[in-house]
Amino acid sequence: MTTPSPATRLTTPPSEARNRPTTPWWVDAVIYQVYPRSFADGNGDGMGDLPGVTARMDYLQTLGVDAIWLSPFYLSPQHDAGYDVADYRAVDPRFGTLEDAxxxxxxxxxAGIRVIVDLVPNHTSSEHAxxxxxxATSPGSPERARYHFAEGRGEHGExxxxxxxxxxxxxxWSRVTEADGTPGQWYLHLFxxxxxxxxxENPEVREEFEAILRFWLDRGVDGFRVDVAHGLIKxxxxxxSEHTRMGMVVDAGEDDDPTFDPDTFxxxxxxIDQDRVHEVYRQWRRVLDSYDHEPMMVAEAWVAPLSRTFRYVRPGEMHQAFNFTYLVAGWDAQSLSSAIERxxxxxxxxxAPNTWVLSNHDTVRHTSRYGLTDPSSYPAGITADDEQPDEELGRRRARAAALIELGLPGSAYIYQGDELGLPEHTTLAAEHRQDPYFFRTDGEExxxxGCRIPLPWEADAPAYGFSATADDDGASTAPASPWLPQPESFRALAADRQVGVEGSVFELYRRLLEIRGELDLGTGTFAWSEHHDPERGVLAFTVTNGGGHHLGSGEPIPARTxxxxxxxxxxxxDLPAGHAKALSSLEDPDALADGRLVPNSAAWLLQA
Structure with a gap:
């Protein structure tokens, strides 16, 4: 039996800007997604790792996020970038050790940052014990009952x-060869x-995952992002089925029908989305509630319509669910308005509180999506043969989108590199691709x-500073090439060219998080503004807080709108009168001096 580490638990709010002892931390947390293999490489082998994350913790603290969510770092053959887990209690040597975790x-x-880890309960690796x-056993065995083994159809089960x-x-479905060499049963793999x-449906599976939850909670983690949360029950x-493939379901919009009942849909x-899946999360919630440091769960549930997603955050179930309706709304005032309203x-x-997200490790980066001719399109990927985004326009829109996302009450998610304005790698050559999605579709997808490219830290360093260039004794080393090549455009966007540089995307995000914390916008009250006019392309809303305490000084501040x-x-x-400028998405700090807001920009204004 593994002895739990004495890892410390964060029991006080990460930000000194708030004094809300009755409000759970996750209600309005800004959570930063770390994709470990592409965040920072601590040993120079070209693959990001946990020591690399630790070494860059000051960067995350400077940015001002409340928590980080790490994609899987468990033992895995890495056929799907770690989402094929061979041992949920071990760290893959590519990423370090359990002690590194x-x-x-x-x-x-x-650093005042909470830690959320990925949990992959829908499937294991085929190399899992x-x-x-x-x-190694026969049909009908207890070992096969942990998975979905079934007899085939046809005269010979073919x-x-x-x-x-x-x-x-x-x-x-894939067919196995039995111990005697004959074709045998089929097993299910939705991926x-x-x-x-x-x-x-197997009690042993449920018991095992409750033990896995406790293993990581005992080590001090603050929550779990639940992969394919909608897929566990078949x-x-x-x-x-007429619909045969689990995909990234785009919201069908049934919620607009006043007669629609999500509970009978x-x-x-x-x-996917079978009603009995909620039994699992009600039990998991009881496990989490038995700990005193407010651990949380967030569901990755690509289901439609939107109200079906919110069934995962009913009382006694999960704490959050990713809002993919908002993610796919694109750069369109009417679509965004509808997504926010619904x-x-x-x-x-x-x-339940809302979550807001613009990109993640499974989507084309919104900086690039917003630079397409149709900035509301949702491509599965972009190659050199596709339309190439206007990077400058996309980045300008992405800066404005950050003001919208981080101004909305609730919890917000930032995908690593959003704060640098990174684009998708849209010309990545086929020989460099590693996603099984690409190979299983023979390159059609x-x-x-393209959204998982290693981050640029230093513009003039090898691999833009992604990999360490010194060994444990401080001797200079030549780092290996990154596991995916970085585009040339990353050089100008490297962190060392943005941190502390006025007008940069990083400083915009840092200031947004600072003001958001100072004014307690995450727990504020939302209302559409009289200036809201989506048909004219104007998105406008107000957020009124309940007061708070100034960041650093602790001085109370009055309620603000x-x-x-x-x-x-x-x-x-034309901007409305009677407001003081708080922040603009534009690089020029005096951009609003003439009282006008140019296209593809946004502002936070304080009511006088």
Whole structure:
């Protein structure tokens, strides 16, 4: 039995700007996603790791985030970048050791930053001890009952049990060869063949994951991002379906129908969003609630319509769910207005806070999406053969989008590199791609590598400073090439050319988080402004706080109202009178001096 580390737990709010003893930290937290293999390389082997995260903790503290969420760093053959877990209690040597994880947690807590780790409960790696045991036994064994093994259809079982397809392309069932060499049963994998789905009807599976939760909670982690949270339960019998592939479902909009009831809605696919999945999270919530440091869960649930997503955050279930309706709304005032309005309506229905997110490790970076001819499009990827985004325009819109996202009450997620204005790598050559999505579709889908490029830290260093250039004794070393090549455009956007530089994207984000904390906007009251006019491309809302305490000094501040106004239209916009400028998305600090807001920009204004 592994002895839990003495990792410290963060029991006080990370920001001194707030004094809300009855408000849980996660309600309005700004959470930064760390994709470990691409964040920082601490040993110079070209792959990011946990020591690299620890070494850059001061950067995250300077930015001002409340928490970090780390994508998987568990033991894994890495067929899907760590989302194929072979051991949930071990750190993959590529990323370090369990002691490195403890050190990283301690360093984060010392910096006032909470730590959320990824949990992958829908499937394991095919190299997991459980699946290897299942392959070594016969049909009907307890070992196979932990997964979805089924007899095939057809005269000799030569056809898969159902017509379900893998999200990564191809069929969702693979046939095994039994110990005697004959073709045998089929196993389900909604993703890659190396990611067999677990059977969550099996009590042993449920018990194991409760133990995994406790393992990491005992080490001091503050929460879990739950991968494929909507996929754990499958409809009995594996019925065929008209909709055969689990994908990134774009909200169908049924919530606009006043007769629509999300609790009786029949999910489109028999392998996602089944009602009994909520039993799992109610039990997990009881586990988390037994700890005293307010650990939380956030669901990755690509389901539609939006109100079905909010069923995951009903009382006694998860604390948050990613708002993908907002993510896919794009740079369009009417789409954003609808997404925000419906989000508040759905959240109020279940008494949960909202989350807001623009990009993550599975999506084309919004800086590039916003630079396309249609800035509301949602491409699966961008290659050199596709339309190339206007990077300058996309970055200008992304700066404005940060004011909208971080002005909205609730919790906000920042994907690593958002704060630098990084674009997608849109010309990544096929020989460098590693995403199984690319290979299982024979290159028809570009995959997600373009948004996973290693970060640039130093403009003039090898690999832009991503990899360490000294060994443990301080001797100079030549770092290996990064696991994915970086585009030339990253040089000008490196952190050392932005931190402390007025007008940079980093300083914009840092100032946004500072003001957000000072004014307590995350727990404020939202209302559409009289200036809101999405048909003209104007997005405008107010957030009124309940007072707070000034960052650093601790002095009380009165309740304030902030007007967030964004110009998504084609013409300059006259700003309303009676407001003091708090912040503009434009690089020029005097950009609002003439009282006008140019297209593709936004401002925070304080009511006088």
């Amino acid at each position: 403890d050190a990283m947690i301690d360093a984060a807590h010392a 459980w699946f290897q045991a299942a392959l 056809l898969p049990p159902s017509n379900w397809l893998s999200t990564f392309g191809g069929g969702a 890659d063949t190396t990611q067999p789905d677990l059977n969550w 409809k009995p019998g594996y019925p065929d 029949e999910p489109l696919m028999p392998f 989000s508040f309506t759905a959240a109020e229905r279940v008494g 570009p995959g997600r590598d 902030v007007l967030v106004i964004a110009n998504l239209g084609a013409e300059p916009l």
